[in-house]
Amino acid sequence: MDLRLMDAIPTQEEREALDLFLGAPQSGWEGGLRDERDAYTAGGGHEARARRHLLLPALQAIQSRIGWISEGALNYVCERLTIPPADAYGVATFYALLSTVPRPRRVLHVCDDIACRCKGAAELCEQLERTVGPAYHHGPDGDHVVFAENDAVWLRSPCLGLCDQAPAALVTVADAKPIERLFGHADLAGLQRLLAGELAASLEPRGRLPQAGDPFLRLLRRVDVIDPTSLDEYRAHGGYEALRTALKRGPEAVIREVTDAKLMGRGGAAFPTGRKWDAVARQPVRPHFLICNADESEPGTFKDRVIMEGDPFSLVEAMTIAAYATGCEQGFIYIRGEYPLATERLQHAIDTARARGLLGDDVMGSGFRFDLEIRRGGGAYICGEETAVFNSIEGLRGEPRNKPPFPVQVGVFGKPTLINNVETLVNVLEILRIGGPAYAAIGTPGSTGPRLFCLCGNVTRPGVYEVPFGTTLRQMLNMAGGVADGRPLQAVLLGGAAGIFVRPDELDMPLTFEGTRAAQATLGSGVIMAFDDRIDLVPILLRIAAFFRDESCGQCVPCRVGTVRQEEALHRIHSRRTRGDTTGELALLDEIGLAMKDASICGLGQTAYSAVESAIKRLQLFDGSAR
Numbered sequence: 001m002d003l004r005l006m007d008a009i010p011t012q013e014e015r016e017a018l019d020l021f022l023g024a025p026q027s028g029w030e031g032g033l034r035d036e037r038d039a040y041t042a043g044g045g046h047e048a049r050a051r052r053h054l055l056l057p058a059l060q061a062i063q064s065r066i067g068w069i070s071e072g073a074l075n076y077v078c079e080r081l082t083i084p085p086a087d088a089y090g091v092a093t094f095y096a097l098l099s100t101v102p103r104p105r106r107v108l109h110v111c112d113d114i115a116c117r118c119k120g121a122a123e124l125c126e127q128l129e130r131t132v133g134p135a136y137h138h139g140p141d142g143d144h145v146v147f148a149e150n151d152a153v154w155l156r157s158p159c160l161g162l163c164d165q166a167p168a169a170l171v172t173v174a175d176a177k178p179i180e181r182l183f184g185h186a187d188l189a190g191l192q193r194l195l196a197g198e199l200a201a202s203l204e205p206r207g208r209l210p211q212a213g214d215p216f217l218r219l220l221r222r223v224d225v226i227d228p229t230s231l232d233e234y235r236a237h238g239g240y241e242a243l244r245t246a247l248k249r250g251p252e253a254v255i256r257e258v259t260d261a262k263l264m265g266r267g268g269a270a271f272p273t274g275r276k277w278d279a280v281a282r283q284p285v286r287p288h289f290l291i292c293n294a295d296e297s298e299p300g301t302f303k304d305r306v307i308m309e310g311d312p313f314s315l316v317e318a319m320t321i322a323a324y325a326t327g328c329e330q331g332f333i334y335i336r337g338e339y340p341l342a343t344e345r346l347q348h349a350i351d352t353a354r355a356r357g358l359l360g361d362d363v364m365g366s367g368f369r370f371d372l373e374i375r376r377g378g379g380a381y382i383c384g385e386e387t388a389v390f391n392s393i394e395g396l397r398g399e400p401r402n403k404p405p406f407p408v409q410v411g412v413f414g415k416p417t418l419i420n421n422v423e424t425l426v427n428v429l430e431i432l433r434i435g436g437p438a439y440a441a442i443g444t445p446g447s448t449g450p451r452l453f454c455l456c457g458n459v460t461r462p463g464v465y466e467v468p469f470g471t472t473l474r475q476m477l478n479m480a481g482g483v484a485d486g487r488p489l490q491a492v493l494l495g496g497a498a499g500i501f502v503r504p505d506e507l508d509m510p511l512t513f514e515g516t517r518a519a520q521a522t523l524g525s526g527v528i529m530a531f532d533d534r535i536d537l538v539p540i541l542l543r544i545a546a547f548f549r550d551e552s553c554g555q556c557v558p559c560r561v562g563t564v565r566q567e568e569a570l571h572r573i574h575s576r577r578t579r580g581d582t583t584g585e586l587a588l589l590d591e592i593g594l595a596m597k598d599a600s601i602c603g604l605g606q607t608a609y610s611a612v613e614s615a616i617k618r619l620q621l622f623d624g625s626a627r
């Protein structure tokens with residue numbers, strides 16, 4: 001695609017798609033007809049440029065209506081938002097769910113990531129290749145393929161966050177009324193039906209929470225118990241009592257409770273939440289922003305989806321409390337683009353809460369003002385990194401920023417920003433219900449409260465499980481019914497693709513921050529992925545390496561080059577075409593891993609070797625083998 005301002009003009013449908021989202025252009029400054037006023041009025045350009053943060057949603061509006069973003073459409077977006085085309089092109093090509101080359105309206109994304117591989121996803125993709133044809137691979141840029149109205153293609157996808165119902169797939173149909181559906185337990189016949197255009201409702205995900213209705217649940221107590229679209233049912237089950245308590249007690253008291261609770265972030269980095277809230281509340285610069293990180297793209301993670309689909313009002317209430325405590329008037333939920341049902345439920349919860357005075361200018365009649373907006377990701381794992389979230393919301397490429405400055409000082413739009421994970425926020429409701437000290441008595445002194453774990457892979461009853469911190473890995477596996485089909489356990493991947501493999505003799509490890517740290521492991525985002533003796537772990541490592549290579553934003557050299565070299569070395573070992581011997585390749589992998597850990601800007605590069613390293617050193621995967 002040419003990077004100069006192009007002559008390409010949008011089709012009527014593309015123009016309509018964008019105008020529906022942005023409203024009709026008001027002046028020549030934003031792509032409307034130039035009239036006399038434009039000759040001497042310069043203010044319009046500034047106004048249009050101030051809407052840069054609408055770039056990603058604008059591109060998404062075109063993608064979901066047309067199925068791809070043509071040069072003409074991109075040009076029109078640039079005119080409307082006064083963005084240089086090269087800049088907008090850089091953003092459009094950053095996100096896997098957006099396409100700047102022709103694609104048909106109907107696209108099937110089939111997960112071939114590690115949890116789905118335990119349930120036959122690799123074989124399923126091979127069957128699709130044999131029966132339907134290879135996964136869609138576009139031609140060179142500028143290759144103007146014309147698709148018929150009913151054409152469909154399939155693509156391989158990284159983890160879709162439906163690991164409890166593996167294998168998973170996502171179907172998207174671009175239209176004036178676009179369709180997006182995530183569904184599990186995929187088989188060849190079902191995928192073929194979807195490609196043929198039969199979008200049967202029976203393919204909706206319908207997995208039930210394994211612990212549904214258990215009286216000991218705190219975070220998940222309403223999931224699969226109440227109607228997630230009913231505010232009245234939410235309130236009848238204790239909803240909005242925590243906000244009432246917060247408004248009565250005041251911001252400082254809320255922060256004190258969260259601090260006393262010793263709540264630690266559940267997004268992976270385990271930062272003390274009370275300290276973060278206090279730091280934002282103290283910032284003199286205004287306004288403050290609140291962001292809920294609902295990007296959840298770590299392979300094997302689906303706990304936040306379960307909350308958002310099953311109890312969306314809880315997140316809206318928890319965010320309102322967080323905003324009240326830290327002085328934020330505007331909040332964003334940054335949700336991954338592959339979660340259509342969760343997005344729909346949250347939007348409904350936000351609209352309902354606003355209509356009932358629980359969001360808006362006068363929350364619960366207290367005079368406190370707070371409102372919420374959803375921003376959808378575009379299929380980029382790196383956008384879960386907190387500063388990448390800021391860039392993505394601002395309409396830039398989702399690349400992490402250097403820290404410091406830290407988000408509490410300089411976050412989204414350059415303002416103090418509180419960013420927390422979905423599960424972290426929902427814990428606050430429980431803290432206000434029972435009080436910080438009582439909450440701190442749950443779990444262990446170093447890891448307080450309940451914790452959600454995502455059990456997947458070869459377990460009998462995959463799903464999200466809530467337990468107090470300190471439960472052992474063995475107990476967790478037993479809760480999920482143990483290894484499926486009574487097979488022996490080969491290994492567990494703890495913490496996701498950025499996590500660590502542990503051996504079957506390490507199952508008595510307590511699942512706490514301190515317990516896993518002592519065992520040189522990590523809880524990460526709460527993934528417990530079991531592999532039975534039938535799984536060949538080398539292709540699993542190759543998939544993990546491909547994931548990091550693909551998801552690296554490419555901004556820093558150790559990560560951009562290291563993830564490629566790591567994958568290459570693993571392929572050489574796997575295909576027995578080593579340069580020298582396997583020992584030499586393993587030493588090279590170790591050096592690459594060290595460089596990535598030491599010199600990468602963000603957690604992606606720093607953890608890209610973790611799982612591979614643990615497979616080599618902990619599982620001794622390549623020891624004594626002829627590989």
Ligand SMILES: Cc1cc2nc3c(=O)[nH]c(=O)nc-3n(C[C@H](O)[C@H](O)[C@H](O)COP(=O)(O)O)c2cc1C
Nearest residue numbers: 265266267269293295296384385386420421424603
């Ligand atoms: C590559 C990468 C991806 C991440 N993805 C997520 C994510 O999807 N959700 C999340 O809450 N945190 C994610 N994080 C962690 C965030 O940077 C941040 O620590 C977190 O949102 C803070 O919230 P918490 O304190 O409530 O845990 C990611 C970090 C990295 C390095």
Ligand code: SF4
Nearest residue numbers: 553555556559602605
């Ligand atoms: S470590 Fe990787 S993902 Fe993170 S900023 Fe650097 S290149 Fe991007």
